[in-house]
Structure formats: C-alpha cells, structure tokens
Amino acid sequence: xxxxxxxGNGISGVTAARHIRKMSDxxxxxxxxxxxxxxxxxxxxxxxxxxMKFSHTQPYENWFWKKNNIELRKAFVEKVSTENKTLQFxxxxxxxxxxxxxxxxxxxxxxxxxxxxxxxxxxxxxxQDLDQLEKYAPNPNSxxxxxxxxxxxxxxxxxxxxxxxxxxxxxxxxxxxxxNGVLPEGxxxxxxxxxEQHHIDLRLSSNLKEIIADDQGKVKxxxxxxxxxxxxxxxxxxxxxxxxxIDFLKDSNIELGKGVKVNRFLETNIPDVYAIxxxxxxxxxxxxxxxxxxxxxxxxxxxxxxxxxxxxxxxAYNPGHWFNSAKFLDIEYQTYGWVxxxxxxxxxxxxxxxSDDTKCITISYxxxxxxxxxxxxxxxxxxxxVFDRWLTEERDVDYVIKHLTEANxxxxxxxxxxxxxxxxxxxxxxQTT
Amino acid sequence: xxxxxxxxLSLASPEPKGLSTIQKIAxxxxxxxxxxxxxxxxxxxxxxxxxxxxxxxxxITIGTVLFSNNAYLTTSEGIKNxxxxxxxxxSRGLLGWIAGVALTGFYIILYFYPQFLGxxxxxxxxxxxxxxxxxxxxxxxxxxxxxxxxxxxxYTVAILVFGYKFLLKYRHNRYQQLRTVSVMxxxxxxxxxxxxxxxxxxxxxxxxxxxxxxxxxxFYDWNIxxxxxxxxxxxxxxLFGILSxxxxxxxxxxxxxxxxYCSWVCGCGGLAETAGDSFRxxxxxxxxxxxxxxxxxxxxxxxxxxxxxxVLYSYIGKNPEKSFMTKTQFVWGVVTFLSLLFAVIMxxxxxxxxKDAKFAGGAVLLTIVGVLLMNHFSEGNSIFFVKxxxxxxxxGFAIGSIFSGVIGTGFYPILGNRVWCRFGCPMAAILGAQQxxxxxxxxxxxxxxxxxxxxxxxxxEMGIDVRAYAQKGENIVRSSCVGCGICAAxxxxxxxKLENDQLEGRINSNEILLGNDVNLMDYVNNK
Numbered sequence: 001x002x003x004x005x006x007x008g009n010g011i012s013g014v015t016a017a018r019h020i021r022k023m024s025d026x027x028x029x030x031x032x033x034x035x036x037x038x039x040x041x042x043x044x045x046x047x048x049x050x051x052m053k054f055s056h057t058q059p060y061e062n063w064f065w066k067k068n069n070i071e072l073r074k075a076f077v078e079k080v081s082t083e084n085k086t087l088q089f090x091x092x093x094x095x096x097x098x099x100x101x102x103x104x105x106x107x108x109x110x111x112x113x114x115x116x117x118x119x120x121x122x123x124x125x126x127x128q129d130l131d132q133l134e135k136y137a138p139n140p141n142s143x144x145x146x147x148x149x150x151x152x153x154x155x156x157x158x159x160x161x162x163x164x165x166x167x168x169x170x171x172x173x174x175x176x177x178x179x180n181g182v183l184p185e186g187x188x189x190x191x192x193x194x195x196e197q198h199h200i201d202l203r204l205s206s207n208l209k210e211i212i213a214d215d216q217g218k219v220k221x222x223x224x225x226x227x228x229x230x231x232x233x234x235x236x237x238x239x240x241x242x243x244x245x246i247d248f249l250k251d252s253n254i255e256l257g258k259g260v261k262v263n264r265f266l267e268t269n270i271p272d273v274y275a276i277x278x279x280x281x282x283x284x285x286x287x288x289x290x291x292x293x294x295x296x297x298x299x300x301x302x303x304x305x306x307x308x309x310x311x312x313x314x315x316a317y318n319p320g321h322w323f324n325s326a327k328f329l330d331i332e333y334q335t336y337g338w339v340x341x342x343x344x345x346x347x348x349x350x351x352x353x354x355s356d357d358t359k360c361i362t363i364s365y366x367x368x369x370x371x372x373x374x375x376x377x378x379x380x381x382x383x384x385x386v387f388d389r390w391l392t393e394e395r396d397v398d399y400v401i402k403h404l405t406e407a408n409x410x411x412x413x414x415x416x417x418x419x420x421x422x423x424x425x426x427x428x429x430x431q432t433t
Numbered sequence: 434x435x436x437x438x439x440x441x442l443s444l445a446s447p448e449p450k451g452l453s454t455i456q457k458i459a460x461x462x463x464x465x466x467x468x469x470x471x472x473x474x475x476x477x478x479x480x481x482x483x484x485x486x487x488x489x490x491x492x493i494t495i496g497t498v499l500f501s502n503n504a505y506l507t508t509s510e511g512i513k514n515x516x517x518x519x520x521x522x523x524s525r526g527l528l529g530w531i532a533g534v535a536l537t538g539f540y541i542i543l544y545f546y547p548q549f550l551g552x553x554x555x556x557x558x559x560x561x562x563x564x565x566x567x568x569x570x571x572x573x574x575x576x577x578x579x580x581x582x583x584x585x586x587x588y589t590v591a592i593l594v595f596g597y598k599f600l601l602k603y604r605h606n607r608y609q610q611l612r613t614v615s616v617m618x619x620x621x622x623x624x625x626x627x628x629x630x631x632x633x634x635x636x637x638x639x640x641x642x643x644x645x646x647x648x649x650x651x652f653y654d655w656n657i658x659x660x661x662x663x664x665x666x667x668x669x670x671x672l673f674g675i676l677s678x679x680x681x682x683x684x685x686x687x688x689x690x691x692x693x694y695c696s697w698v699c700g701c702g703g704l705a706e707t708a709g710d711s712f713r714x715x716x717x718x719x720x721x722x723x724x725x726x727x728x729x730x731x732x733x734x735x736x737x738x739x740x741x742x743x744v745l746y747s748y749i750g751k752n753p754e755k756s757f758m759t760k761t762q763f764v765w766g767v768v769t770f771l772s773l774l775f776a777v778i779m780x781x782x783x784x785x786x787x788k789d790a791k792f793a794g795g796a797v798l799l800t801i802v803g804v805l806l807m808n809h810f811s812e813g814n815s816i817f818f819v820k821x822x823x824x825x826x827x828x829g830f831a832i833g834s835i836f837s838g839v840i841g842t843g844f845y846p847i848l849g850n851r852v853w854c855r856f857g858c859p860m861a862a863i864l865g866a867q868q869x870x871x872x873x874x875x876x877x878x879x880x881x882x883x884x885x886x887x888x889x890x891x892x893x894e895m896g897i898d899v900r901a902y903a904q905k906g907e908n909i910v911r912s913s914c915v916g917c918g919i920c921a922a923x924x925x926x927x928x929x930k931l932e933n934d935q936l937e938g939r940i941n942s943n944e945i946l947l948g949n950d951v952n953l954m955d956y957v958n959n960k
Contacts, residue, residue, distance in 0.1 A: 011885070043884075046888065050520075051512075051515070051517060051888060053518050059887065138449060140450075165515075165516075296884050301881075301946075304945050305949065318949075319950065320947070320950065321948070323881065325884075329509075330511030330605075332925065332927050381927035382927075383880070384879050384947055385880045412608050413607040
C-alpha cells in the first residue's frame with residue numbers, strides 16, 4: 001500500500017491528510033516534533049491569556065486519528081534521502097515513504113542581533129515558545145517589562161497577551177506606522193492610537209540594536225538603535241516576520257530557495273515530493289500574491305489541493321480571490337481582494353473612518369473603469385461570500401457602495417454604518433471630480 | 434507534553450492577575466449581605482426584619498455592582514475572558530468546587546428540608562430565613578413568605594445583579610445587551626411580581642411565560658381547578674397556556690429559533706445567562722457528551738408527555754362535568770395528534786433525522802399508542818399501568834427537583850451553566866426539534882474565514898462543537914442551540930452570525946472552503 005508521509009502537523013499537513021483519507025485508503029503518517037496532536041496555532045495566544053486551555057485548541061478529539069487510520073509520530077526529521085525515499089529521525093530511527101509532503105511551516109526571523117539567543121528571548125510561533133513565555137513571563141512580578149521587536153500580526157498579538165497579565169510592554173516597530181507595509185495610512189494610524197490606548201509603549205521607527213544579558217545569561221535589557229536608549233526588561237519577543245522552516249532539507253536534493261521550491265501543482269523538483277503551506281515557495285508568484293504565503297488559509301487551501309493530486313486528480317493550486325483576517329486588540333480586521341498600502345498607479349482608494357476611532361474601511365477600485373478591487377474593513381464584519389462574488393462579477397465601486405448592506409455580517413441589532421459610508425463616498429467623489 | 438501545572442487547585446493565589454483592591458472590597462460587601470441571610474438561617478432574630486432584609490439585599494447588590502464596574506468599566510470595550518481558566522471559581526478549582534457543593538446543598542435543603550430554612554406548619558409563624566422574607570411577602574401579597582417566595586426573590590435578585598454584570602461585560606454588543614435586559618424584565622415582571630400581585634388579588638399563581646412541559650404541573654388537577662375556579666380571568670389564563678404550547682411557541686420558534694424562549698424569556702435560561710455566565714466554558718464538548726444528551730433530554734420529554742397524559746386522563750375521569758371531552762375522545766385525540774406529528778416529520782423531514790432517532794421516535798410512539806389504547810379499552814383505572822399520582826410524584830422528584838434544581842443549578846460550577854437546559858429540559862427538547870426541522874434560524878459561517886481557534890466551542894454553554902461546523906464552512910443548525918450568540922461574540926475573526934433567513938440552503942456542508950479554486954470547490958462540494 002502506498003505510504004504517504006507528511007512532515008508537519010499544522011493546518012496544511014493535517015488538511016492534506018484528512019482529504020487524502022476521504023478519497024483513499026493509503027497509509028498516512030503525520031510526523032511532528034512540536035506536539036503529539038494537531039492544534040490551532042492561531043489560538044496559542046488564548047492559552048496564555050487564559051481564554052482557553054491547550055486542549056481547547058485541538059480541533060479534533062484524540063480518538064479521531066486512530067478512528068480515521070492516520071498514524072501520528074512525534075519525532076524530529078533530521079534528513080530526507082530522496083534517492084531511497086527515506087526519512088532519518090534525530091533519534092536514529094528511519095521511515096520509508098512513497099509520497100512525501102513537506103508541511104513544516106515557518107520559524108521566527110532572527111536577524112543576527114547580539115543576544116538573540118539569550119534566556120528570555122523568544123518568538124511566538126511554536127507551542128514551545130508559549131511554554132517559554134509562561135516560564136519567563138508568568139506575571140508582572142517576574143517580568144517587569146517585555147520588549148517586542150517587530151510590528152506585525154504576531155507582534156501585536158504578543159503585546160495583547162502580555163497586557164492581559166498586566167505586564168508592561170514596549171513595542172519596537174521598524175516602520176513609521178504600525179504594519180504600514182500592508183495597511184493604508186488611515187488604518188495604520190488608527191491602529192497606532194488603539195495600541196497606545198491599551199497602555200502599550202509603542203515606539204515607531206525604532207530598531208533593535210542589541211539585547212543585553214545579566215550574569216546568568218538572561219535578558220536584562222535592550223538597546224534601541226536610533227537613540228541608544230537602554231530599556232530594562234526581562235523578556236524579549238522577536239516577531240519580525242517568519243521564514244520557511246526548512247533547515248533539515250539543506251543536504252537533500254530538494255530544490256530550495258527561500259522556501260521549498262514548488263510548481264503550481266505543489267510538486268518539488270523530486271518526483272513524489274510535495275511542499276505545502278508556509279514552507280512552500282512558488283517559482284512564480286500567483287497573481288498579486290507573494291511566492292511564499294505564510295497565512296493560515298493558504299496553508300489549508302494548499303492541503304486541500306495537494307490531496308487531490310496525490311489521489312490521482314492532478315490539479316494546480318489555483319487560489320481564488322485573496323482574503324485574510326486578524327484582530328488588533330479589540331478591533332477585528334478583514335480583507336477581501338487587494339487594497340495596497342501604497343496605492344498602485346491604477347488604484348484609487350476610498351477611506352471612511354467612524355468618529356469613535358475603532359471602525360474604518362478602505363475600498364480600492366480601478367481609476368479608469370471603477371472596477372471594485374478590494375476592501376479592508378475594521379470593526380465591521382463583512383461577508384466573505386458576497387465580496388468573493390462581487391470580485392468575480394467585476395462589480396464597480398458604485399455598485400459595491402450601494403449594496404454594502406448585503407455584505408454586512410455584524411450581529412443582529414448592531415448599529416449600521418452603510419448610510420454614513422455612502423454619504424462619505426458621494427462627498428469624496430464630488431471632491432475628486 | 435502539556436507540562437503546565439494545573440493552577441486551579443492551588444491554594445496560594447495562582448492567578449497572574451488577582452483581584453484589585455476595589456474588587457476585594459466589593460466581594461466583602463457582597464459576602465456581608467450573604468452573611469445576614471446566613472445568620473437568619475441560624476435563627477438570629479433581627480430586631481427589625483424589614484431593615485435586615487433590605488440591608489442584606491442592598492449589600493449584595495452594591496457588592497456586585499461595585500465589582501462589575503471595577504472589572505469592566507475600567508477597561509476598553511471588547512471580549513473579557515482574560516484569565517477565565519486561571520481563576521479558581523471558573524475553572525473547576527477549589528472555589529468552584531466549594532461553590533458547587535454550597536449550591537447543591539442549598540437546593541437539597543430548599544426542596545427536601547425547608548424546615549431548616551424556617552418553613553413551619555401552615556398555622557405557625559415562619560422562623561429563620563423564611564421569616565426574614567415575611568415583610569417583603571406581606572408588602573407584595575399580604576401573606577407570609579414560604580420557601581418558594583424566598584427562592585423566587587433570591588433567584589430574581591441573582592438575575593438582576595448578575596444581569597447588570599453581564600450588561601457591562603458585553604457593553605460593546607447590542608444583541609447581548611438586549612437579550613439580557615429581556616431576561617431581566619421577564620424574570621422581574623412575569624416570574625416574580627405579576628404572579629405575586631395576582632395572588633394578592635386572589636387569582637391563581639401564574640407565570641405566563643412558564644410553558645408546559647417546562648411547567649410540568651400546568652395540567653395538574655389543582656392547577657386546572659385553580660384556573661377554572663377563577664372565572665373569566667382564570668379561563669383566559671388556561672387558554673393562554675394552551676395557546677402558548679400549540680400556537681405562539683411554534684410560530685415564534687419558526688421565525689426566530691428556540692432562542693426567543695431559551696435565551697430571551699425563560700427563567701432557567703435567564704439564571705444560566707447571568708449568574709451562570711462565568712461557568713459557560715465548563716460544558717463538555719466531547720462527542721460522547723452529545724450522544725448522552727440526545728438520549729437523556731428526549732427521555733425526559735417522553736416522561737413528561739406520558740405523565741401529563743396520565744394526569745389529564747385521570748382528571749377527565751374524575752371531573753367529567755368540567756371536561757370538554759370524554760376519556761375515549763381524549764385517548765383518540767392524543768393518539769391522532771402524536772401520530773400526525775410523527776407522520777409530518779417522517780414525510781417532510783426524514784432526511785434530517787439519524788436512523789436511531791427515527792427508530793426511537795417510532796418505537797416510543799407505538800408503545801405510547803399501544804399502552805394507551807390497551808389500558809383505555811380494558812377499563813383499567815390507570816392509563817400507563819401506574820397510578821397517575823405516582824407518575825406525578827416521580828416526575829416532580831426526579832425531574833422537577835433533582836434534575837432541574839439540584840443538578841441543573843447546583844452543578845453550575847462543575848458541569849457548566851446549562852446542564853438542565855442541555856440534558857433535561859423537555860421544553861428545550863420540543864423547541865429544539867422544531868428548530869432543527871422547521872425554523873428559519875441558523876448560525877451562518879462566514880465563508881472560509883475560520884481559523885479553528887476554538888473560542889466558539891469553548892464558550893458554547895450548550896457544549897456544541899461550533900468550530901467543527903465553522904471550519905467546514907457549514908452553518909450551525911443544532912437543536913440544542915439556544916442562540917445566546919456568545920460564539921459569534923468571542924470569534925476573533927467575525928466568522929459567525931445568528932440569522933433568521935430562508936429555509937432553502939439552511940443546512941450546507943463544504944469539503945473545500947470558499948477561497949480556494951472555484952473549479953475544485955464545485956468538483957468536490959457538489960459531488
């Protein structure tokens with residue numbers, strides 16, 4: 001019987017396994033050195049915050065795997081020999097595969113900062129990072145201050161986590177405004193203010209120079225590049241993005257770039273070896289997407305796709321319209337289609353912000369034909385299905401504004417803002433024409 | 434693997450973030466109020482009971498209000514679940530167990546040993562705790578208090594003060610606010626004040642919103658006689674009760690799902706949603722718990738139906754002059770109604786029922802019909818072999834007292850706040866069946882946006898594994914869902930929305946979620 005081995009039990013690998021099981025009775029083994037069972041990585045923050053226990057982050061009960069005949073193995077793959085289709089584990093054991101799926105995800109970036117490997121320095125990606133944080137920052141008595149380096153989605157989540165335990169946080173952000181490589185100016189500025197309202201010491205345009213140790217090799221402070229200021233702290237969170245977690249493949253024959261190089265069928269240069277999720281790198285970017293997409297949803301979608309190919313329905317990875325979501329402290333964010341931080345030359349943007357400074361939207365449309373290109377929405381929930389359809393139907397921006405109510409997904413009895421948005425849009429059009 | 438110490442059983446303060454000074458003071462104030470009640474239980478005779486009772490209730494209220502203000506008004510609006518699993522009271526820690534034992538003990542005394550609360554024989558003045566409530570009872574209805582008056586008052590106070598806490602906790606969420614104001618209103622007005630005033634006016638005690646079969650004594654002879662002896666008003670009450678069961682409730686459930694009752698109106702739901710809110714995360718989400726739930730709740734429903742049929746049958750036998758129909762007409766009426774109901778479900782909705790549900794439903798129907806007809810035509814006195822008063826007594830003890838009271842509320846801090854609603858309430862079973870089969874209500878999943886984090890499942894008080902549906906892009910159409918809306922509130926990605934919409938496409942299931950290749954979605958989902 002064909003043996004499909006999946007390295008990595010995150011959303012990509014597990015989705016692939018589930019779909020392969022649905023379509024076939026191939027032998028399936030999932031290998032992970034991180035945890036015994038699949039858990040939702042995106043939920044790690046809620047464990048530290050006390051919203052959930054670790055077991056709540058597991059989408060399937062433990063009996064699920066045996067019942068569906070999916071073998072789990074907790075081990076670390078040290079080497080992949082594609083010549084004889086064998087994996088070598090760090091404990092010396094080996095495993096033969098017929099088909100291999102690499103789904104090892106990412107690891108936090110470290111840019112060679114002095115002191116980046118000290119005790120009390122951690123990323124926030126793996127279960128082990130959470131255990132580290134629990135050890136070094138259990139409460140404000142043990143951790144007088146934490147410094148977070150890197151202003152992205154994980155950075156703001158880590159800040160929220162630490163604040164939930166009243167630990168003072170300094171947030172070093174390289175950019176001049178939070179996540180402004182992705183968010184247009186108005187949105188980014190609103191989030192800046194929201195961060196400060198949550199008593200987070202936000203330092204924009206600030207880089208880390210070095211991390212200072214005490215006598216025991218533990219973090220005692222950081223030095224800010226721009227000012228030379230020393231900030232005393234007990235924990236440093238490194239959240240300056242992630243890179244594909246593929247070091248164990250360096251000596252294999254599998255072609256690597258930033259990640260594992262794959263074609264549109266998620267196939268590597270070696271037959272029967274596939275790569276999906278955060279660790280996969282497309283030879284050529286798909287549409288406006290990046291070659292490496294470290295996003296939950298794309299990982300899941302690649303898992304869904306690769307399972308088809310492995311079960312003899314060879315199909316290209318062909319994601320639909322871009323979407324994503326996040327939550328910045330109390331403000332939810334959703335995006336559908338493309339809204340660029342620095343508008344492309346063909347792109348016009350309409351921005352509306354509510355006076356309470358917690359809700360705003362940005363709608364992007366084509367300058368020439370007024371085609372709707374995408375929307376960012378903060379503090380107002382909107383329907384994925386509706387925007388996906390409008391994007392496919394290539395509706396123009398006027399249609400979208402007029403029918404915005406159809407896309408509203410806020411709970412019942414919530415205040416509606418479509419009228420205000422529509423008025424604001426009319427005004428903006430008058431000004432520009 | 435998970436090496437983290439279980440904080441909750443630790444005696445030292447394990448919380449990373451303990452109570453603030455103001456919160457500690459607030460707790461002390463509230464406990465002072467409770468101590469007055471406790472002193473009364475131990476027969477401390479207060480010089481002025483009215484003042485002592487007022488003081489006690491005011492202290493409890495001030496304590497809770499002060500605590501809530503400090504806990505929620507000092508922070509931003511948003512989800513406030515920080516530290517829920519670190520706090521002893523809300524994570525089955527020592528305080529949780531103490532609270533569970535205390536509540537359970539209170540219910541056992543209330544139901545079975547009211548003399549310890551000061552309940553005396555009819556002609557003697559109350560003592561102890563119940564006597565403390567005499568002034569309020571006289572004020573409302575001109576009669577001395579009883580154990581049920583004490584219970585009703587404390588129950589109402591609990592819903593009001595914890596309702597206030599809930600309102601602050603969810604002050605960013607209008608759905609939560611409105612439904613909380615609604616349960617507070619129905620508890621204070623319909624469950625507490627109106628029935629007391631009615632009694633003062635010599636009408637029967639009647640809580641208009643408390644429907645059969647939750648109100649299992651609605652068809653008991655003393656209750657029916659009470660209505661029939663109270664002229665037009667009494668008759669109108671009886672009629673309203675019957676209309677509620679067969680017309681009003683099915684209509685509202687069709688339009689809005691069972692939430693219109695369970696989390697907007699019902700008193701049990703009201704307590705669960707307010708005082709019980711801190712325990713919602715304790716409900717089990719295991720598949721095994723769901724399997725158990727399906728059997729237990731429907732067994733209680735069958736018990737309630739059988740008991741009520743027996744009670745009515747014997748009532749008609751004893752009071753032919755007051756009855757609209759003869760015993761034979763009644764028996765045939767019941768047989769016809771149940772058979773029709775079953776037939777309609779099997780004809781229009783058989784695809785939505787599991788095999789075991791169909792078999793169990795059919796078997797129960799056949800048994801009831803068979804036993805009814807056999808006993809009726811063999812001229813036996815009791816329609817279900819056992820005397821109706823014995824069935825009544827057994828139901829009142831096992832379901833009315835033990836299940837809904839002692840376990841249902843006493844076990845809040847251990848099994849979660851909806852134990853009764855989930856495993857026992859026959860009303861919830863009926864509304865749930867209708868919600869599953871004939872209702873516009875569903876929880877919509879927002880395309881492919883779910884990140885499987887598990888907040889929805891964790892905070893579902895009914896133990897529904899919401900995530901299991903959301904991560905498949907599938908709408909949630911579960912009979913047990915009471916529509917509290919907390920899953921939608923705690924979702925960090927805006928994936929869930931409670932909606933009333935067309936019946937068409939209400940139940941959907943996707944293997945491949947929105948966002949992926951359109952051709953692949955079509956290929957797999959429509960296969």
